[in-house]
Amino acid sequence: MEDQGTRPALGEEPPVVGSGNAPAPPGRVPPNPFSRRSILRALTSPVGWIPGIFLASIVVVLMLSSHFQNFGLGFFGPVWNPNPTDPSVATYGILYFVIGSALTAGFALVLAMLLSLAIAISLVVFLPSPASRILTSLTDLLAGIPSVVYGIWGYVILAPYFSKQLDPALSHYLGWLPGFAASPTEYAGGTGLLLAIFILTIMVVPLTTALLRESLRAIPREQVESGLALGATRWEVLRRVQLPWARRSIPSAVLLGFGRAVGETVAVFMVIGNEVKLPTSLFSGSSTMATLLVGQFDSAFEYPDLLHALVEVALLLLAISLVVNLLGLRYFGSGRMAHVGAGA
Amino acid sequence: MSGGPDGLPPDGTVVGPPFPREEIILLTSDLTVRSGPREILSGVSLAFPRQKVSAIIGPSGCGKTTLVRCLNRMAELAGLTISGEVRYRGRDIYDPQVNPVQVRRRIGMVFQRPTVFPSSIYENVAFGLRLERESREVVDRGVVRSLKRAGLWEEVREDLDRPALALSGGQQQRLCIARALAVEPGVLLMDEPTSSLDPIATQKVEDMIYELKKEYTVIIVTHNMQQAARVADYTAFLYQGHLVEFEETRQFFESPRAKLTENYITGRFG
Amino acid sequence: MTAAAGAGDLSVDIELGLVPDRRVHRRVAWDRWLGRLLPLAFVAVLFPIIDLLYWIGSEALPTLSWTTLTTNPVGFGGGLYAPLTGTVYLVGIATAIAGTLGIVAGAYTAEFASPRAALIGRLLANLLTGTPAIVVGYFGYFALVLYTHSTFTLWAGAITLSIFMLPYVYRVTDAAFGSVPPSQREASLGAGSTRGQYLRRVALPIAFPQVLSGLFLAMAIGAGETAPLLFTAGWSITPAQGLSSPTSYLSGFIWNYFDQPSNLGHLVILSFQAAFLLIVGVLVLNVAVQLVAERYRRRLRGFFA
Ligand SMILES: Nc1ncnc2c1ncn2[C@@H]1O[C@H](COP(=O)(O)OP(=O)(O)OP(=O)(O)O)[C@@H](O)[C@H]1O
Numbered sequence: 050m051e052d053q054g055t056r057p058a059l060g061e062e063p064p065v066v067g068s069g070n071a072p073a074p075p076g077r078v079p080p081n082p083f084s085r086r087s088i089l090r091a092l093t094s095p096v097g098w099i100p101g102i103f104l105a106s107i108v109v110v111l112m113l114s115s116h117f118q119n120f121g122l123g124f125f126g127p128v129w130n131p132n133p134t135d136p137s138v139a140t141y142g143i144l145y146f147v148i149g150s151a152l153t154a155g156f157a158l159v160l161a162m163l164l165s166l167a168i169a170i171s172l173v174v175f176l177p178s179p180a181s182r183i184l185t186s187l188t189d190l191l192a193g194i195p196s197v198v199y200g201i202w203g204y205v206i207l208a209p210y211f212s213k214q215l216d217p218a219l220s221h222y223l224g225w226l227p228g229f230a231a232s233p234t235e236y237a238g239g240t241g242l243l244l245a246i247f248i249l250t251i252m253v254v255p256l257t258t259a260l261l262r263e264s265l266r267a268i269p270r271e272q273v274e275s276g277l278a279l280g281a282t283r284w285e286v287l288r289r290v291q292l293p294w295a296r297r298s299i300p301s302a303v304l305l306g307f308g309r310a311v312g313e314t315v316a317v318f319m320v321i322g323n324e325v326k327l328p329t330s331l332f333s334g335s336s337t338m339a340t341l342l343v344g345q346f347d348s349a350f351e352y353p354d355l356l357h358a359l360v361e362v363a364l365l366l367l368a369i370s371l372v373v374n375l376l377g378l379r380y381f382g383s384g385r386m387a388h389v390g391a392g393a
Numbered sequence: 394m395s396g397g398p399d400g401l402p403p404d405g406t407v408v409g410p411p412f413p414r415e416e417i418i419l420l421t422s423d424l425t426v427r428s429g430p431r432e433i434l435s436g437v438s439l440a441f442p443r444q445k446v447s448a449i450i451g452p453s454g455c456g457k458t459t460l461v462r463c464l465n466r467m468a469e470l471a472g473l474t475i476s477g478e479v480r481y482r483g484r485d486i487y488d489p490q491v492n493p494v495q496v497r498r499r500i501g502m503v504f505q506r507p508t509v510f511p512s513s514i515y516e517n518v519a520f521g522l523r524l525e526r527e528s529r530e531v532v533d534r535g536v537v538r539s540l541k542r543a544g545l546w547e548e549v550r551e552d553l554d555r556p557a558l559a560l561s562g563g564q565q566q567r568l569c570i571a572r573a574l575a576v577e578p579g580v581l582l583m584d585e586p587t588s589s590l591d592p593i594a595t596q597k598v599e600d601m602i603y604e605l606k607k608e609y610t611v612i613i614v615t616h617n618m619q620q621a622a623r624v625a626d627y628t629a630f631l632y633q634g635h636l637v638e639f640e641e642t643r644q645f646f647e648s649p650r651a652k653l654t655e656n657y658i659t660g661r662f663g
Numbered sequence: 664m665t666a667a668a669g670a671g672d673l674s675v676d677i678e679l680g681l682v683p684d685r686r687v688h689r690r691v692a693w694d695r696w697l698g699r700l701l702p703l704a705f706v707a708v709l710f711p712i713i714d715l716l717y718w719i720g721s722e723a724l725p726t727l728s729w730t731t732l733t734t735n736p737v738g739f740g741g742g743l744y745a746p747l748t749g750t751v752y753l754v755g756i757a758t759a760i761a762g763t764l765g766i767v768a769g770a771y772t773a774e775f776a777s778p779r780a781a782l783i784g785r786l787l788a789n790l791l792t793g794t795p796a797i798v799v800g801y802f803g804y805f806a807l808v809l810y811t812h813s814t815f816t817l818w819a820g821a822i823t824l825s826i827f828m829l830p831y832v833y834r835v836t837d838a839a840f841g842s843v844p845p846s847q848r849e850a851s852l853g854a855g856s857t858r859g860q861y862l863r864r865v866a867l868p869i870a871f872p873q874v875l876s877g878l879f880l881a882m883a884i885g886a887g888e889t890a891p892l893l894f895t896a897g898w899s900i901t902p903a904q905g906l907s908s909p910t911s912y913l914s915g916f917i918w919n920y921f922d923q924p925s926n927l928g929h930l931v932i933l934s935f936q937a938a939f940l941l942i943v944g945v946l947v948l949n950v951a952v953q954l955v956a957e958r959y960r961r962r963l964r965g966f967f968a
């Protein structure tokens with residue numbers, strides 16, 4: 050008998066959140082696949098797929114527009130140089146943008162998960178129910194603040210604050226940590242990775258909080274009550290009953306949050322400093338794939354190759370978001386959590 | 394409504410059968426429960442004797458579940474307002490100094506439907522012991538002892554690491570009882586423990602309850618009057634939040650004092 | 664079991680934890696501290712938001728006036744009439760499109776689709792929700808601007824925006840029709856009404872408030888979006904000359920003028936005001952969602968009582 054906590058045994062899958070269609074009326078005979086009704090249903094079924102059809106057309110149109118130019122491995126190289134004077138030597142390497150996306154979205158996700166775990170746990174377990182209700186609405190409300198508003202706030206208010214107060218202090222006290230050592234010129238403007246991570250964190254927290262909160266709430270009440278009735282504290286019930294049930298939602302929330310963060314464009318563009326280089330510290334200006342798409346679109350009118358390269362970046366971004374969401378949705382799946390994921 | 398110096402009510406104020414005051418283990422006095430403006434329990438005063446089985450019967454919605462959930466401070470979780478007193482061995486369990494966690498450890502509870510955790514049989518029973526970080530031997534011994542008391546040991550001794558959810562409904566319910574017994578409570582509350590079970594599984598649970606009262610005090614809510622008559626030493630009748638009668642079981646069914654009780658047990662009830 | 668003991672003695676105090684027991688105390692104290700510490704995460708999130716709201720309010724409110732809403736930006740002054748009306752047009756048209764398609768598709772999924780078709784429909788809609796706005800914007804540029812040999816137009820912007828809003832309406836509608844109590848459904852169909860009659864007379868009245876809140880939600884999301892519009896609706900600081908010309912919109916105003924040099928400070932102030940208007944609009948719509956949801960809850964309660 051090994052000591053394993055109350056880990057759910059193998060093969061015992063907690064139920065998927067938010068699933069369940071209206072149950073079939075009882076006593077219905079198995080459908081005949083050739084009845085008029087079934088054929089009608091098969092013919093009309095695209096009606097239910099309208100959003101999916103739009104998604105498919107997005108994929109198709111972008112693929113058609115990309116020309117799939119063979120940038121080869123150079124596409125993932127470090128040099129991004131559309132070279133207006135001699136297009137034949139232009140190179141389109143997106144490495145630094147990929148690094149920028151990975152760093153901003155990655156760090157933002159780590160911070161957002163820590164915060165939203167604490168918030169979701171507080172909401173479900175610790176706070177009295179009136180406070181919990183109000184704060185639930187409030188966190189949902191935050192999802193609605195437009196990203197361009199976060200951007201202008203970050204640029205006008207936070208950037209000067211970061212440049213004068215936070216960045217110098219961080220590099221002074223934490224300079225011994227990798228990523229925090231920097232010369233004052235590096236954070237002169239205040240924009241850069243750190244500010245982008247900060248803004249992204251705040252923007253992702255409402256989504257990840259809602260996902261974690263709903264998955265914790267989806268646990269049968271009797272389970273929680275029997276834990277308490279055995280003399281466990283609220284925390285112990287959380288750790289030994291609720292978290293094991295909801296544990297699969299955590300990687301899913303990470304994935305869905307990552308999808309949100311990596312696609313965020315406008316706010317990040319306004320605060321990241323838009324430099325194309327390998328970041329030397331957290332204060333470095335940087336760029337992401339998404340900011341590349343919005344930042345260079347105007348020049349793309351002049352260089353068709355640039356437009357094609359940008360479309361391929363868009364396709365890559367789309368592919369990442371599809372994969373990440375597909376994996377993340379395995380838990381939050383059949384998707385009637387309509388209230389979750391407002392704002393984008 | 395506070396009691397004498399030793400926390401017990403003065404003689405004569407205990408509603409119920411004449412058992413010696415020293416035998417009282419759990420006692421409610423003027424227990425009133427409200428949900429908003431609505432009164433769910435109205436001034437229930439009731440004393441439960443130690444190492445006996447007491448049954449609570451009454452029509453659906455009369456407040457049986459609410460009453461037992463007040464006895465181990467589970468009711469407050471549902472946002473109900475509770476006034477009056479509940480005393481365990483003379484101590485008010487709603488005293489602000491008393492922690493509900495400790496109360497629930499002393500006064501265990503089994504629910505209407507089996508609520509096993511999705512882990513192994515062993516881990517289910519060990520749940521309460523693990524909280525106190527008991528040593529391996531203590532946990533092992535506790536698990537075996539509780540499973541034996543719940544009459545489940547012979548059936549599962551080979552399968553302790555199997556998922557508890559693979560057990561039958563009746564076995565699951567006995568596992569829940571074993572789980573509650575593992576922390577050595579003084580009192581075991583059971584809220585319609587057999588209402589989701591078939592007659593054979595019910596029989597097993599009833600047999601077990603009969604064994605349990607050698608060591609524990611059992612308070613059982615039931616819809617089934619035959620069950621109360623079979624297992625209980627004392628029976629209380631609750632009606633619309635009021636305690637109507639609390640008697641020695643035989644007396645209760647053979648010559649009830651209240652007209653209301655008589656109507657209820659003879660099935661003449663609207 | 665504990666030895667039988669007289670009432671009120673030490674053993675019961677030990678049992679109930681009145682006599683300090685180190686192990687229990689540690690557990691309970693740990694629980695209590697976590698209960699105090701974890702909610703502090705709210706402060707970490709809400710404090711910046713409060714700062715944001717306070718800042719935007721204090722920047723925008725002192726100079727916000729009726730003329731801000733009714734005049735166009737000109738020279739070194741003017742107001743936000745053009746972007747405000749532009750946003751209203753864009754969101755209005757997009758809501759009409761996304762609303763129609765989303766409600767039809769959502770109701771179909773909940774009511775008629777086979778379980779598997781419904782699963783696919785929902786999955787794809789969720790994936791569309793997860794598609795980055797900028798990618799939708801690129802799609803809009805190719806499909807509605809480049810390949811139609813057109814220019815940036817209000818139309819293209821509104822349609823692109825509607826694609827973005829569509830999955831929200833769809834999911835809420837699907838959930839709303841799916842949450843009609845099965846008893847209602849069986850009663851209606853059992854009484855001989857057709858699916859169509861059931862949908863109109865029974866399901867729609869029950870689902871309507873939720874669908875409405877879904878529309879509000881989609882509008883709030885659409886109103887604040889920038890990325891899908893930049894390459895479809897283009898930009899114009901004056902009001903659109905019609906549906907087939909570039910338009911002005913609030914989020915675009917912020918995007919274009921937030922970092923103007925200080926001699927164009929009035930544009931920066933206007934972009935603060937645009938941000939303020941957006942926030943107010945989004946908050947109003949969100950409150951509407953909550954109110955409708957509250958009403959919906961009450962109605963449902965009526966059903967089950
Ligand atoms: N948390 C609560 N909030 C509001 N009302 C409640 C709550 N819990 C119980 N009630 C109400 O109190 C009344 C008594 O409920 P209770 O569950 O105690 O009845 P019961 O006797 O156990 O019924 P049953 O035999 O059906 O289990 C019911 O009318 C119920 O609606």
Ligand SMILES: [Mg+2]
Pocket residue numbers: 457458459584
């Ligand atoms: Mg009950």
